[in-house]
Amino acid sequence: MSQPTTPTLPAPQATPTTTMILTLGLVATLCGLIIVGAYEGSLSAVQENRRIVLERAISKVLPGAERIVGYQASSGGEIAVADGGDNSPPGTLRFHAAYDAGGALMGIAAEGAAKGYADTVRVMFGYSPKCQCIVGIGVVSMRETPGIGDKILTDQEFLANFKALDVRLNGELKALANEVKAVKHGSKTNPWQIDAISGATITSRAVGKGINDAAQALLPRLLPNLEKIGKNP
Amino acid sequence: MSQSTPNASARNQTWDEFTEGLWRQNPVFVMMLGMCPTLAVTVSAVNALSMGLATAFVLVCSCALVSLMRKVVPKEVRIATYIVIIATFVTVVDYAIQMVSLALYDALGAFIQLIVVNCIILGRAEAHASKNPPWVASVNALGMGLGFTVGLFALGAVREILGAGSLFGISLFGADFQPWVVMVLPPGGFFVLGSWLLGFAWWEKRKQRLAGLQTPAERG
Numbered sequence: 001m002s003q004p005t006t007p008t009l010p011a012p013q014a015t016p017t018t019t020m021i022l023t024l025g026l027v028a029t030l031c032g033l034i035i036v037g038a039y040e041g042s043l044s045a046v047q048e049n050r051r052i053v054l055e056r057a058i059s060k061v062l063p064g065a066e067r068i069v070g071y072q073a074s075s076g077g078e079i080a081v082a083d084g085g086d087n088s089p090p091g092t093l094r095f096h097a098a099y100d101a102g103g104a105l106m107g108i109a110a111e112g113a114a115k116g117y118a119d120t121v122r123v124m125f126g127y128s129p130k131c132q133c134i135v136g137i138g139v140v141s142m143r144e145t146p147g148i149g150d151k152i153l154t155d156q157e158f159l160a161n162f163k164a165l166d167v168r169l170n171g172e173l174k175a176l177a178n179e180v181k182a183v184k185h186g187s188k189t190n191p192w193q194i195d196a197i198s199g200a201t202i203t204s205r206a207v208g209k210g211i212n213d214a215a216q217a218l219l220p221r222l223l224p225n226l227e228k229i230g231k232n233p
Numbered sequence: 234m235s236q237s238t239p240n241a242s243a244r245n246q247t248w249d250e251f252t253e254g255l256w257r258q259n260p261v262f263v264m265m266l267g268m269c270p271t272l273a274v275t276v277s278a279v280n281a282l283s284m285g286l287a288t289a290f291v292l293v294c295s296c297a298l299v300s301l302m303r304k305v306v307p308k309e310v311r312i313a314t315y316i317v318i319i320a321t322f323v324t325v326v327d328y329a330i331q332m333v334s335l336a337l338y339d340a341l342g343a344f345i346q347l348i349v350v351n352c353i354i355l356g357r358a359e360a361h362a363s364k365n366p367p368w369v370a371s372v373n374a375l376g377m378g379l380g381f382t383v384g385l386f387a388l389g390a391v392r393e394i395l396g397a398g399s400l401f402g403i404s405l406f407g408a409d410f411q412p413w414v415v416m417v418l419p420p421g422g423f424f425v426l427g428s429w430l431l432g433f434a435w436w437e438k439r440k441q442r443l444a445g446l447q448t449p450a451e452r453g
Contacts, residue, residue: 025313042331
Protein backbone atom coordinates (compact mmCIF):
# COMPACT_ATOMS: atom_id res chain seq x y z
CA MET A 1 0.00 0.00 0.00
CA SER A 2 1.46 3.23 -1.05
CA GLN A 3 1.74 5.99 1.44
CA PRO A 4 -1.12 8.49 0.98
CA THR A 5 0.19 11.74 -0.29
CA THR A 6 -1.22 14.98 0.87
CA PRO A 7 -2.45 16.89 -2.12
CA THR A 8 -0.52 20.09 -2.31
CA LEU A 9 -2.80 23.07 -2.52
CA PRO A 10 -1.58 26.29 -4.06
CA ALA A 11 -0.67 28.61 -1.22
CA PRO A 12 -3.41 31.24 -0.86
CA GLN A 13 -2.22 34.60 -1.97
CA ALA A 14 -1.59 36.60 1.16
CA THR A 15 -2.70 40.21 1.21
CA PRO A 16 0.12 42.44 2.41
CA THR A 17 -0.46 44.04 5.80
CA THR A 18 0.00 47.54 4.42
CA THR A 19 -2.71 46.98 1.81
CA MET A 20 -5.21 45.98 4.48
CA ILE A 21 -4.35 48.93 6.71
CA LEU A 22 -4.41 51.35 3.78
CA THR A 23 -7.78 50.10 2.58
CA LEU A 24 -9.31 50.44 6.02
CA GLY A 25 -7.78 53.89 6.35
CA LEU A 26 -9.14 54.93 2.97
CA VAL A 27 -12.64 53.69 3.77
CA ALA A 28 -12.58 55.35 7.19
CA THR A 29 -11.46 58.67 5.69
CA LEU A 30 -14.11 58.58 3.00
CA CYS A 31 -16.84 57.67 5.47
CA GLY A 32 -15.61 60.30 7.91
CA LEU A 33 -15.93 62.97 5.23
CA ILE A 34 -19.49 61.85 4.42
CA ILE A 35 -20.53 61.85 8.09
CA VAL A 36 -19.02 65.23 8.91
CA GLY A 37 -20.53 66.70 5.74
CA ALA A 38 -23.99 65.40 6.65
CA TYR A 39 -23.65 66.69 10.21
CA GLU A 40 -22.52 70.17 9.21
CA GLY A 41 -25.11 70.36 6.48
CA SER A 42 -28.03 69.44 8.71
CA LEU A 43 -26.98 71.17 11.94
CA SER A 44 -28.76 74.50 11.51
CA ALA A 45 -32.00 72.91 10.29
CA VAL A 46 -32.00 70.41 13.17
CA GLN A 47 -31.38 73.15 15.75
CA GLU A 48 -34.18 75.21 14.24
CA ASN A 49 -36.48 72.16 14.50
CA ARG A 50 -35.52 71.65 18.14
CA ARG A 51 -36.22 75.31 18.92
CA ILE A 52 -39.67 75.15 17.31
CA VAL A 53 -40.58 71.96 19.16
CA LEU A 54 -39.41 73.46 22.47
CA GLU A 55 -41.31 76.71 21.94
CA ARG A 56 -44.44 74.82 21.02
CA ALA A 57 -44.16 72.69 24.17
CA ILE A 58 -43.63 75.77 26.35
CA SER A 59 -46.45 77.81 24.87
CA LYS A 60 -48.71 74.82 25.52
CA VAL A 61 -48.03 74.90 29.26
CA LEU A 62 -47.80 78.71 29.49
CA PRO A 63 -50.26 80.01 26.87
CA GLY A 64 -49.62 83.54 25.65
CA ALA A 65 -45.83 83.51 26.10
CA GLU A 66 -44.23 85.99 23.71
CA ARG A 67 -40.55 85.47 24.45
CA ILE A 68 -38.75 82.48 25.92
CA VAL A 69 -35.30 82.58 27.48
CA GLY A 70 -33.36 79.49 28.55
CA TYR A 71 -31.70 79.61 31.97
CA GLN A 72 -29.59 77.27 34.00
CA ALA A 73 -29.41 76.96 37.77
CA SER A 74 -26.11 75.60 39.07
CA SER A 75 -25.94 73.33 42.11
CA GLY A 76 -24.59 76.31 44.08
CA GLY A 77 -27.81 78.19 43.45
CA GLU A 78 -26.58 80.71 40.87
CA ILE A 79 -28.81 81.41 37.94
CA ALA A 80 -27.53 82.41 34.52
CA VAL A 81 -28.78 82.57 30.96
CA ALA A 82 -28.13 79.15 29.38
CA ASP A 83 -25.30 79.11 26.86
CA GLY A 84 -27.10 76.73 24.53
CA GLY A 85 -24.38 74.08 24.69
CA ASP A 86 -24.67 70.80 26.56
CA ASN A 87 -21.43 71.23 28.47
CA SER A 88 -22.81 72.59 31.73
CA PRO A 89 -21.34 71.08 34.93
CA PRO A 90 -23.20 68.15 36.52
CA GLY A 91 -26.04 69.10 38.82
CA THR A 92 -27.04 72.05 36.66
CA LEU A 93 -30.78 72.33 36.10
CA ARG A 94 -32.21 73.87 32.98
CA PHE A 95 -35.45 75.80 32.83
CA HIS A 96 -37.12 78.34 30.59
CA ALA A 97 -38.56 81.69 31.57
CA ALA A 98 -41.55 82.90 29.56
CA TYR A 99 -42.33 86.61 29.23
CA ASP A 100 -45.51 88.23 28.02
CA ALA A 101 -45.76 90.99 25.40
CA GLY A 102 -44.98 93.66 28.03
CA GLY A 103 -41.76 91.90 29.05
CA ALA A 104 -43.03 90.78 32.46
CA LEU A 105 -42.31 87.26 33.71
CA MET A 106 -45.32 85.00 33.10
CA GLY A 107 -43.97 81.78 34.40
CA ILE A 108 -41.31 79.11 34.33
CA ALA A 109 -41.33 75.97 32.20
CA ALA A 110 -39.20 72.99 33.20
CA GLU A 111 -38.98 69.31 32.45
CA GLY A 112 -39.48 66.38 34.78
CA ALA A 113 -39.11 62.68 34.11
CA ALA A 114 -39.98 59.44 35.86
CA LYS A 115 -40.30 55.77 34.98
CA GLY A 116 -43.74 54.98 33.63
CA TYR A 117 -45.30 51.68 32.60
CA ALA A 118 -43.33 51.12 29.40
CA ASP A 119 -40.53 53.67 29.49
CA THR A 120 -39.58 57.01 30.96
CA VAL A 121 -42.38 59.57 30.83
CA ARG A 122 -40.98 63.07 30.27
CA VAL A 123 -43.30 65.93 31.07
CA MET A 124 -43.00 69.68 30.65
CA PHE A 125 -44.74 71.75 33.30
CA GLY A 126 -45.52 75.42 33.60
CA TYR A 127 -44.96 77.08 36.99
CA SER A 128 -46.48 80.38 37.97
CA PRO A 129 -44.54 82.26 40.68
CA LYS A 130 -47.64 84.31 41.45
CA CYS A 131 -49.71 81.42 42.81
CA GLN A 132 -46.69 79.18 43.52
CA CYS A 133 -48.43 76.49 41.62
CA ILE A 134 -48.25 74.47 38.44
CA VAL A 135 -50.58 75.81 35.79
CA GLY A 136 -50.25 73.30 32.96
CA ILE A 137 -48.43 70.21 31.75
CA GLY A 138 -47.51 68.69 28.43
CA VAL A 139 -45.88 65.39 27.54
CA VAL A 140 -42.43 65.63 25.95
CA SER A 141 -42.06 61.92 25.26
CA MET A 142 -43.56 58.62 26.40
CA ARG A 143 -44.14 55.09 25.20
CA GLU A 144 -47.18 54.31 27.31
CA THR A 145 -49.86 51.88 26.17
CA PRO A 146 -52.10 53.45 23.51
CA GLY A 147 -55.61 53.86 24.79
CA ILE A 148 -54.58 53.41 28.45
CA GLY A 149 -51.45 55.22 29.60
CA ASP A 150 -51.56 57.80 26.86
CA LYS A 151 -54.81 59.15 28.30
CA ILE A 152 -52.60 61.53 30.30
CA LEU A 153 -52.58 63.58 27.10
CA THR A 154 -56.32 63.74 26.60
CA ASP A 155 -58.21 62.94 29.83
CA GLN A 156 -59.76 66.29 30.77
CA GLU A 157 -60.45 65.21 34.34
CA PHE A 158 -56.77 64.33 34.76
CA LEU A 159 -55.52 67.52 33.11
CA ALA A 160 -57.74 69.54 35.46
CA ASN A 161 -55.31 68.51 38.23
CA PHE A 162 -52.73 70.80 36.71
CA LYS A 163 -54.73 74.01 36.56
CA ALA A 164 -53.48 74.99 40.00
CA LEU A 165 -51.34 72.25 41.48
CA ASP A 166 -49.89 73.51 44.73
CA VAL A 167 -46.06 73.47 44.88
CA ARG A 168 -45.43 75.99 47.67
CA LEU A 169 -42.05 75.74 49.40
CA ASN A 170 -41.75 75.10 53.14
CA GLY A 171 -40.69 77.81 55.62
CA GLU A 172 -36.95 77.32 55.04
CA LEU A 173 -37.35 77.42 51.25
CA LYS A 174 -35.40 74.15 51.07
CA ALA A 175 -38.10 71.81 49.77
CA LEU A 176 -41.76 71.67 48.81
CA ALA A 177 -44.16 72.16 51.69
CA ASN A 178 -46.12 69.16 50.45
CA GLU A 179 -44.90 66.38 48.20
CA VAL A 180 -46.70 66.28 44.86
CA LYS A 181 -48.20 62.82 44.56
CA ALA A 182 -50.72 60.95 42.45
CA VAL A 183 -53.45 59.39 44.57
CA LYS A 184 -56.01 56.73 43.70
CA HIS A 185 -58.77 57.93 41.40
CA GLY A 186 -61.41 59.79 43.35
CA SER A 187 -59.44 60.24 46.58
CA LYS A 188 -57.88 63.65 45.95
CA THR A 189 -58.46 65.98 48.88
CA ASN A 190 -55.59 68.50 48.76
CA PRO A 191 -54.43 70.90 46.05
CA TRP A 192 -50.99 69.23 45.90
CA GLN A 193 -52.43 65.83 45.07
CA ILE A 194 -53.07 64.45 41.60
CA ASP A 195 -56.21 62.45 40.99
CA ALA A 196 -54.89 59.44 39.03
CA ILE A 197 -56.64 58.08 35.94
CA SER A 198 -58.47 54.91 36.80
CA GLY A 199 -56.68 52.06 35.00
CA ALA A 200 -53.60 54.16 34.28
CA THR A 201 -52.33 54.58 37.82
CA ILE A 202 -48.70 53.80 37.00
CA THR A 203 -48.51 56.43 34.27
CA SER A 204 -50.32 58.96 36.49
CA ARG A 205 -47.85 58.27 39.30
CA ALA A 206 -44.95 58.77 36.88
CA VAL A 207 -46.31 62.21 35.98
CA GLY A 208 -46.62 63.07 39.69
CA LYS A 209 -43.13 61.80 40.53
CA GLY A 210 -41.58 63.56 37.53
CA ILE A 211 -43.09 66.88 38.58
CA ASN A 212 -42.29 66.37 42.24
CA ASP A 213 -38.62 65.48 41.65
CA ALA A 214 -38.07 68.36 39.27
CA ALA A 215 -39.88 70.89 41.46
CA GLN A 216 -38.09 69.73 44.62
CA ALA A 217 -34.75 70.29 42.91
CA LEU A 218 -35.49 73.43 40.94
CA LEU A 219 -37.80 75.61 43.02
CA PRO A 220 -35.52 76.04 46.10
CA ARG A 221 -32.83 77.34 43.71
CA LEU A 222 -35.22 79.41 41.68
CA LEU A 223 -37.26 81.29 44.27
CA PRO A 224 -34.44 83.28 45.93
CA ASN A 225 -33.39 84.43 42.44
CA LEU A 226 -36.78 85.27 41.06
CA GLU A 227 -35.93 88.98 41.01
CA LYS A 228 -33.04 88.36 38.67
CA ILE A 229 -35.17 86.84 35.97
CA GLY A 230 -38.19 89.01 36.67
CA LYS A 231 -37.51 91.29 33.72
CA ASN A 232 -36.95 90.33 30.13
CA PRO A 233 -33.13 90.50 29.71
CA MET B 234 -27.12 35.99 -10.35
CA SER B 235 -25.72 34.65 -13.60
CA GLN B 236 -23.88 37.09 -15.78
CA SER B 237 -25.70 36.52 -19.01
CA THR B 238 -24.23 36.85 -22.49
CA PRO B 239 -23.48 40.43 -23.49
CA ASN B 240 -26.10 40.60 -26.21
CA ALA B 241 -28.91 39.18 -24.06
CA SER B 242 -31.50 41.80 -23.41
CA ALA B 243 -29.88 43.99 -20.80
CA ARG B 244 -33.13 45.63 -19.96
CA ASN B 245 -34.73 42.33 -19.01
CA GLN B 246 -31.82 41.55 -16.74
CA THR B 247 -32.06 44.90 -15.02
CA TRP B 248 -35.78 44.39 -14.52
CA ASP B 249 -35.01 40.96 -13.10
CA GLU B 250 -32.55 42.44 -10.61
CA PHE B 251 -35.10 45.05 -9.61
CA THR B 252 -38.02 42.68 -9.09
CA GLU B 253 -35.96 40.15 -7.17
CA GLY B 254 -36.32 42.07 -3.92
CA LEU B 255 -39.59 43.71 -4.77
CA TRP B 256 -41.42 40.45 -5.22
CA ARG B 257 -39.69 37.10 -5.74
CA GLN B 258 -37.30 37.42 -2.81
CA ASN B 259 -39.19 40.03 -0.81
CA PRO B 260 -37.15 40.61 2.37
CA VAL B 261 -40.18 40.64 4.66
CA PHE B 262 -42.54 38.06 3.19
CA VAL B 263 -40.17 35.60 1.49
CA MET B 264 -36.72 35.89 3.07
CA MET B 265 -38.10 36.88 6.49
CA LEU B 266 -35.18 39.23 7.17
CA GLY B 267 -35.17 42.43 9.19
CA MET B 268 -37.94 41.24 11.49
CA CYS B 269 -36.91 43.58 14.30
CA PRO B 270 -37.99 46.85 12.63
CA THR B 271 -40.76 45.00 10.79
CA LEU B 272 -42.52 44.18 14.04
CA ALA B 273 -41.45 47.15 16.11
CA VAL B 274 -42.08 50.29 14.07
CA THR B 275 -45.10 49.29 12.00
CA VAL B 276 -47.67 50.75 14.41
CA SER B 277 -48.70 53.31 11.82
CA ALA B 278 -48.49 53.70 8.06
CA VAL B 279 -46.29 56.81 8.28
CA ASN B 280 -43.78 55.16 10.61
CA ALA B 281 -43.65 52.05 8.44
CA LEU B 282 -43.17 54.00 5.24
CA SER B 283 -40.46 56.25 6.69
CA MET B 284 -38.59 53.31 8.17
CA GLY B 285 -38.78 51.46 4.86
CA LEU B 286 -37.53 54.44 2.87
CA ALA B 287 -34.73 55.14 5.35
CA THR B 288 -33.60 51.52 5.06
CA ALA B 289 -33.89 51.63 1.26
CA PHE B 290 -31.70 54.74 1.15
CA VAL B 291 -29.01 53.11 3.30
CA LEU B 292 -29.28 49.93 1.24
CA VAL B 293 -28.84 51.65 -2.13
CA CYS B 294 -26.01 53.97 -1.02
CA SER B 295 -24.02 51.32 0.81
CA CYS B 296 -24.45 48.72 -1.95
CA ALA B 297 -23.31 51.25 -4.56
CA LEU B 298 -20.21 52.15 -2.54
CA VAL B 299 -19.42 48.54 -1.65
CA SER B 300 -19.71 47.64 -5.31
CA LEU B 301 -17.47 50.55 -6.37
CA MET B 302 -14.83 49.44 -3.90
CA ARG B 303 -15.18 45.72 -4.52
CA LYS B 304 -11.86 45.46 -6.36
CA VAL B 305 -9.76 47.38 -3.83
CA VAL B 306 -11.08 45.89 -0.59
CA PRO B 307 -9.13 42.76 0.41
CA LYS B 308 -11.42 39.96 1.54
CA GLU B 309 -9.75 39.80 4.96
CA VAL B 310 -11.08 43.24 5.93
CA ARG B 311 -14.29 43.30 3.90
CA ILE B 312 -16.79 42.87 6.75
CA ALA B 313 -15.20 45.76 8.66
CA THR B 314 -15.38 48.03 5.61
CA TYR B 315 -19.00 47.07 4.89
CA ILE B 316 -20.05 47.86 8.43
CA VAL B 317 -18.24 51.21 8.39
CA ILE B 318 -19.90 52.08 5.08
CA ILE B 319 -23.36 51.03 6.33
CA ALA B 320 -22.90 52.92 9.61
CA THR B 321 -21.95 56.03 7.64
CA PHE B 322 -25.15 56.08 5.63
CA VAL B 323 -27.23 55.29 8.70
CA THR B 324 -25.72 58.39 10.33
CA VAL B 325 -26.63 60.42 7.24
CA VAL B 326 -30.22 59.13 7.36
CA ASP B 327 -30.34 59.83 11.11
CA TYR B 328 -29.54 63.52 10.51
CA ALA B 329 -31.88 63.67 7.53
CA ILE B 330 -34.84 62.43 9.60
CA GLN B 331 -34.04 64.95 12.34
CA MET B 332 -34.13 67.63 9.66
CA VAL B 333 -37.50 66.49 8.35
CA SER B 334 -39.36 65.91 11.60
CA LEU B 335 -38.33 65.49 15.23
CA ALA B 336 -41.70 63.87 15.99
CA LEU B 337 -40.97 61.17 13.43
CA TYR B 338 -37.44 60.85 14.82
CA ASP B 339 -38.86 60.21 18.30
CA ALA B 340 -41.46 57.78 16.98
CA LEU B 341 -38.86 55.64 15.20
CA GLY B 342 -36.53 55.88 18.19
CA ALA B 343 -33.55 53.54 18.37
CA PHE B 344 -34.69 51.66 15.26
CA ILE B 345 -33.06 54.27 13.03
CA GLN B 346 -29.64 53.52 14.51
CA LEU B 347 -30.43 49.82 14.44
CA ILE B 348 -30.52 49.93 10.62
CA VAL B 349 -26.74 49.42 10.97
CA VAL B 350 -27.35 45.84 12.03
CA ASN B 351 -30.24 45.17 9.65
CA CYS B 352 -29.34 41.81 8.11
CA ILE B 353 -30.84 42.74 4.72
CA ILE B 354 -28.17 45.39 4.19
CA LEU B 355 -25.08 43.45 5.24
CA GLY B 356 -26.54 40.42 3.47
CA ARG B 357 -26.94 42.34 0.19
CA ALA B 358 -23.47 43.89 0.51
CA GLU B 359 -21.83 40.52 1.08
CA ALA B 360 -23.90 38.35 -1.26
CA HIS B 361 -24.60 40.72 -4.13
CA ALA B 362 -22.92 44.13 -4.19
CA SER B 363 -19.42 42.77 -3.59
CA LYS B 364 -19.73 40.61 -6.72
CA ASN B 365 -21.54 42.92 -9.15
CA PRO B 366 -20.87 46.24 -10.89
CA PRO B 367 -22.31 49.39 -9.25
CA TRP B 368 -25.28 49.79 -11.60
CA VAL B 369 -26.50 46.22 -11.11
CA ALA B 370 -25.86 46.36 -7.36
CA SER B 371 -27.78 49.64 -7.01
CA VAL B 372 -30.78 48.41 -9.00
CA ASN B 373 -30.92 45.21 -7.01
CA ALA B 374 -30.58 47.16 -3.73
CA LEU B 375 -33.32 49.57 -4.80
CA GLY B 376 -35.63 46.63 -5.49
CA MET B 377 -34.81 45.10 -2.13
CA GLY B 378 -35.30 48.42 -0.35
CA LEU B 379 -38.64 49.07 -2.00
CA GLY B 380 -39.66 45.47 -1.32
CA PHE B 381 -38.87 46.05 2.36
CA THR B 382 -40.83 49.31 2.28
CA VAL B 383 -43.83 47.57 0.72
CA GLY B 384 -43.61 44.85 3.37
CA LEU B 385 -43.48 47.34 6.23
CA PHE B 386 -46.27 49.40 4.72
CA ALA B 387 -48.48 46.31 4.36
CA LEU B 388 -48.09 45.73 8.09
CA GLY B 389 -48.27 49.37 9.15
CA ALA B 390 -51.40 50.16 7.17
CA VAL B 391 -53.33 47.15 8.48
CA ARG B 392 -52.23 47.78 12.06
CA GLU B 393 -53.15 51.46 11.93
CA ILE B 394 -56.54 50.79 10.34
CA LEU B 395 -57.48 48.13 12.88
CA GLY B 396 -55.69 49.50 15.92
CA ALA B 397 -56.42 53.20 15.58
CA GLY B 398 -59.22 53.35 12.99
CA SER B 399 -57.21 55.66 10.76
CA LEU B 400 -54.77 55.67 7.85
CA PHE B 401 -51.99 58.27 7.65
CA GLY B 402 -53.62 59.84 10.69
CA ILE B 403 -56.93 60.38 8.86
CA SER B 404 -59.84 58.87 10.75
CA LEU B 405 -61.68 56.31 8.64
CA PHE B 406 -64.64 55.07 10.62
CA GLY B 407 -65.87 58.05 12.61
CA ALA B 408 -66.26 58.46 16.33
CA ASP B 409 -68.19 55.24 16.93
CA PHE B 410 -65.24 53.02 16.02
CA GLN B 411 -63.75 51.22 19.01
CA PRO B 412 -60.02 50.81 18.21
CA TRP B 413 -58.67 47.29 18.34
CA VAL B 414 -55.78 48.39 20.55
CA VAL B 415 -53.93 45.05 20.56
CA MET B 416 -53.08 45.64 16.90
CA VAL B 417 -50.77 48.56 17.72
CA LEU B 418 -49.20 46.66 20.63
CA PRO B 419 -46.36 44.19 19.99
CA PRO B 420 -48.62 41.08 19.72
CA GLY B 421 -50.55 42.81 16.92
CA GLY B 422 -47.36 42.87 14.85
CA PHE B 423 -47.17 39.09 15.01
CA PHE B 424 -50.86 38.66 14.20
CA VAL B 425 -50.70 40.86 11.12
CA LEU B 426 -47.37 39.43 9.91
CA GLY B 427 -48.75 35.91 10.34
CA SER B 428 -51.87 36.77 8.37
CA TRP B 429 -49.83 38.25 5.52
CA LEU B 430 -47.57 35.18 5.42
CA LEU B 431 -50.62 32.95 5.35
CA GLY B 432 -51.96 34.94 2.42
CA PHE B 433 -48.66 34.68 0.56
CA ALA B 434 -48.39 30.93 1.17
CA TRP B 435 -51.92 30.44 -0.13
CA TRP B 436 -51.11 32.52 -3.22
CA GLU B 437 -47.97 30.46 -3.91
CA LYS B 438 -49.86 27.19 -3.55
CA ARG B 439 -52.59 28.38 -5.84
CA LYS B 440 -50.10 29.52 -8.45
CA GLN B 441 -48.39 26.14 -8.39
CA ARG B 442 -51.64 24.27 -8.63
CA LEU B 443 -52.71 26.33 -11.60
CA ALA B 444 -49.37 25.79 -13.29
CA GLY B 445 -49.60 22.06 -12.60
CA LEU B 446 -46.27 22.04 -10.83
CA GLN B 447 -45.45 19.40 -8.25
CA THR B 448 -42.19 20.76 -6.88
CA PRO B 449 -42.38 22.76 -3.68
CA ALA B 450 -41.47 26.38 -3.91
CA GLU B 451 -37.88 27.22 -3.19
CA ARG B 452 -37.61 29.43 -0.23
CA GLY B 453 -34.65 31.66 0.50
